């Protein structure tokens with residue numbers, strides 16, 4: 108049976124092809140990479156290895172990695188100059204400082220680990236964004252991370268950054284040189300993307316037609332994705348009810364339900380107008396329902412417990428009382444299987460007997476995640492009331 112010849116239609120004069128379907132530049136980490144078990148599992152209260160950017164509060168280590176093609180695999184078309192590399196770093200820092208300025212209560216701080224010009228055999232800009240793993244694997248290999256997928260390599264790097272820089276979170280920002288590229292975009296038209304929840308975002312030097320001078324806006328937008336923000340412009344998987352983030356905040360400013368400007372709706376005009384809508388704020392963990400300047404995620408009381416002394420009453424004149432004080436994280440709405448996290452710590456535990464003066468309990472562990480007090484009580488035939496006061500971000504007390 109013969110096959111019909113393919114028909115080739117000539118478009119009428121003046122015809123403009125329809126734009127490609129709009130894609131969300133926020134990617135979901137593949138299912139098998141989402142919550143790997145084993146060595147990355149959480150040791151309470153530390154985050155699991157896959158929780159590198161769970162909510163945007165506290166200190167953030169930022170790896171800035173600029174791949175440099177060396178011609179060993181692909182023909183070379185780009186070469187960084189040090190002045191353009193400096194531009195990239197200062198634009199990124201401006202974008203992150205912009206986020207800090209939007210929410211002082213988030214207490215954000217950033218520390219940087221810069222790798223400007225890591226050799227790769229590929230010319231990243233001459234690949235589709237779906238092949239980013241090729242050059243990411245290459246540069247992560249050069250940085251000492253040579254096993255696993257590109258996501259897992261960058262995660263390992265993020266975790267190392269977090270521990271060496273002693274921060275709450277870590278993210279990686281790759282910037283691909285696009286200086287000589289005609290459309291300043293990957294071969295499939297993408298020019299920036301990020302994984303929701305981390306571990307990395309990718310930008311091109313020129314941000315398509317927006318120019319390096321607008322990389323700060325792009326950085327703020329992509330970094331919000333790393334901390335679970337959704338896009339609000341029309342896109343292939345957006346909806347008003349999508350709500351996968353720590354607080355479970357819906358995408359209420361998605362273009363179908365609300366038209367407010369926002370960093371996540373119009374990255375550049377939202378940025379220029381200093382606009383982050385309340386939905387995006389909630390998605391990245393900035394919501395403060397009671398307005399006391401302590402974000403909801405950290406606005407929790409520690410749990411305290413004094414252990415009843417046995418026997419009661421006792422004839423022991425020097426009984427040792429024990430108790431525990433623990434931070435109590437808010438439920439993590441991303442998934443019930445993901446550990447709940449908090450940045451709160453127990454800073455002090457105090458005791459008093461029968462309304463007397465407060466005195467410090469002695470911790471039995473260095474981190475004060477449990478505390479015990481030793482003291483001489485009043486004569487044991489009298490009823491003794493022991494009070495425990497725990498200072499965390501918010502104090503808590505219990506009585507025995």
Ligand SMILES: [Ca+2]
Pocket residue numbers: 175176177178183184185186187
């Ligand atoms: Ca090169």
Ligand SMILES: [Ca+2]
Pocket residue numbers: 232288289290291292293294
């Ligand atoms: Ca291109």
Ligand SMILES: [Ca+2]
Pocket residue numbers: 198201319320321322323324
């Ligand atoms: Ca700028």
Ligand SMILES: [Ca+2]
Pocket residue numbers: 395396397398399400401402403406
């Ligand atoms: Ca609050």
Ligand SMILES: [Zn+2]
Pocket residue numbers: 131132133328332337338
């Ligand atoms: Zn986006």
